[in-house]
Amino acid sequence: xxxxxxxxxxxxxxxxxxxxxxxxxxxxxxxxxxxxxxxxxxxxxxxxxxxxxxxxxxxxxxxxxxxxxxxxxxxxxxxxxxxxxxxxxxxxxxxxxxxxxxxxxxxxxxxxxxxxxxxxxxxxxxxxxxxxxxxxxxxxxxxxxxxxxxxxxxxxxxxxxxxxxxxxxxxxxxxxxxxxxxxxxxxxxxxxxxxxxxxxxxxxxxxxxxxxxxx
Amino acid sequence: xxxxxxxxxxxxxxxxxxxxxxxxxxxxxxxxxxxxxxxxxxxxxxxxxxxxxxxxxxxxxxxxxxxxxxxxxxxxxxxxxxxxxxxxxxxxxxxxxxxxxxxxxxxxxxxxxxxxxxxxxxxxxxxxxxxxxxxxxxxxxxxxxxxxxxxxxxxxxxxxxxxxxxxxxxxxxxxxxxxxxxxxxxxxxxxxxxxxxxxxxxxxxxxxxxxxxxxxxxxxxxxxxxxxxxxxxxxxxxxxxxxxxxxxxxxxxxxxxxxxxxxxxxxxxxxxxxxxxxxxxxxxxxxx
Numbered sequence: 001x002x003x004x005x006x007x008x009x010x011x012x013x014x015x016x017x018x019x020x021x022x023x024x025x026x027x028x029x030x031x032x033x034x035x036x037x038x039x040x041x042x043x044x045x046x047x048x049x050x051x052x053x054x055x056x057x058x059x060x061x062x063x064x065x066x067x068x069x070x071x072x073x074x075x076x077x078x079x080x081x082x083x084x085x086x087x088x089x090x091x092x093x094x095x096x097x098x099x100x101x102x103x104x105x106x107x108x109x110x111x112x113x114x115x116x117x118x119x120x121x122x123x124x125x126x127x128x129x130x131x132x133x134x135x136x137x138x139x140x141x142x143x144x145x146x147x148x149x150x151x152x153x154x155x156x157x158x159x160x161x162x163x164x165x166x167x168x169x170x171x172x173x174x175x176x177x178x179x180x181x182x183x184x185x186x187x188x189x190x191x192x193x194x195x196x197x198x199x200x201x202x203x204x205x206x207x208x209x210x211x212x213x214x215x
Numbered sequence: 216x217x218x219x220x221x222x223x224x225x226x227x228x229x230x231x232x233x234x235x236x237x238x239x240x241x242x243x244x245x246x247x248x249x250x251x252x253x254x255x256x257x258x259x260x261x262x263x264x265x266x267x268x269x270x271x272x273x274x275x276x277x278x279x280x281x282x283x284x285x286x287x288x289x290x291x292x293x294x295x296x297x298x299x300x301x302x303x304x305x306x307x308x309x310x311x312x313x314x315x316x317x318x319x320x321x322x323x324x325x326x327x328x329x330x331x332x333x334x335x336x337x338x339x340x341x342x343x344x345x346x347x348x349x350x351x352x353x354x355x356x357x358x359x360x361x362x363x364x365x366x367x368x369x370x371x372x373x374x375x376x377x378x379x380x381x382x383x384x385x386x387x388x389x390x391x392x393x394x395x396x397x398x399x400x401x402x403x404x405x406x407x408x409x410x411x412x413x414x415x416x417x418x419x420x421x422x423x424x425x426x427x428x429x430x431x432x433x434x435x436x437x438x439x440x441x442x443x444x445x446x447x448x449x450x451x452x453x454x455x456x457x458x459x460x461x462x463x464x465x466x467x468x469x470x471x472x473x474x475x476x477x478x479x480x481x482x483x484x485x486x487x488x489x490x491x492x493x494x495x496x497x498x499x500x501x502x503x
Contacts, residue, residue, distance in 0.1 A: 157259070157334070163351055163370050163371040167371060167390050167408070170389060170390055174408045174430075177430075178493065181493065191450065193427070197427055198408070201406070201408050204368055204387055204389070205370065211349075212351065215257065
């Protein structure tokens with residue numbers, strides 16, 4: 001028996017508590033450290049899962065949300081979820097593998113494992129979720145905002161735009177140096193003052209350029 | 216000459232005459248503003264000259280150089296606010312010279328003035344009210360101001376102040392050089408990013424002086440009788456040893472860094488002088 005064949009019958013082994021798993025599977029689990037560890041981990045989770053579960057069944061909406069999340073993340077397909085099928089009478093349609101209304105009142109060990117794993121997985125997914133910035137928010141990038149401002153001034157008077165462009169470079173360089181100085185010594189009052197000055201210079205450029213482009 | 220030809224000839228003469236009149240045409244406007252009123256001047260090119268008036272009215276002489284531009288001059292009925300604004304009528308095909316307006320403005324005492332230009336040089340002389348000046352590239356020159364508030368902002372505009380006494384001075388310039396000659400007051404603060412700062416004076420009357428820059432030099436020329444409590448400090452640039460006898464301070468907030476900082480006093484140390492740079496060289500020299 002190889003690992004793939006072993007993992008196919010793994011749910012039965014866990015469900016039965018390993019009592020009536022066939023000898024071939026037990027031999028493989030003893031011989032293969034990866035599969036052996038997997039069995040031990042799953043049994044441990046199965047033992048701990050009932051302690052984590054509430055006394056009352058979770059709302060059907062929870063199951064529905066879990067399923068939707070797993071489908072939307074591409075972790076499961078909507079039409080086939082073998083592991084979860086055991087929690088219900090299944091097979092009523094392609095997307096209703098989890099037959100919520102007909103769930104049994106008690107949790108099977110495998111069900112507990114999968115439910116716990118799903119909740120944990122969902123938690124991890126939510127924890128790591130970082131919304132992608134919208135494409136239209138380019139102006140939040142300071143360099144792009146600077147360029148936009150310079151373009152506005154240049155459209156009125158290219159020579160003045162050039163002055164702003166040069167000044168913007170100088171101010172950005174000032175900010176970078178002042179930040180470096182503050183990083184070196186946060187208690188350095190002169191460095192802190194210069195950092196504030198540098199930012200005020202930038203604010204002044206923005207204010208003046210905005211006023212100029214509105215004239 | 217037929218009647219038709221004569222009419223066309225006359226019309227052409229009229230158009231040329233009108234254009235000539237518009238080009239270089241000077242118009243005088245008078246504004247009735249009360250004491251404490253604010254006069255705002257906004258223009259792009261040309262020039263602005265501000266000086267004290269002998270009458271109780273603000274007198275605005277505006278010279279346009281084409282018919283593509285006009286000067287709008289008006290005041291609110293209550294006399295608390297006046298505006299002088301250059302209005303571009305047609306920018307299409309106009310040269311920078313066409314859009315110039317030269318202003319000569321006489322201001323009675325007690326009126327605050329706010330000036331904003333793009334390229335127009337600004338000259339302010341002898342005005343008594345508070346003054347706020349903003350210019351992108353036009354030279355800013357201020358002379359003979361006393362006991363006032365002067366607020367200056369520039370992008371690359373050079374700034375020159377001469378004989379500004381007892382005045383709160385606040386100058387922020389990114390790239391323009393700032394030159395102060397005989398400037399004193401309760402607070403005199405100059406901040407630049409890359410504009411050279413030159414102070415030539417005696418820091419009279421005490422007060423607090425701050426000259427700060429990123430990477431431009433700071434040069435201070437002062438007489439031996441100047442009474443200062445001086446701190447010079449550069450993060451990465453050099454601070455030259457002063458040419459004047461200044462007594463080194465034993466206790467100071469600035470950590471001593473050889474060649475990069477200096478603290479000292481002369482006489483009673485009436486004026487507090489702080490010179491700060493990130494990388495610009497700082498020099499304190501004896502006034503010739």
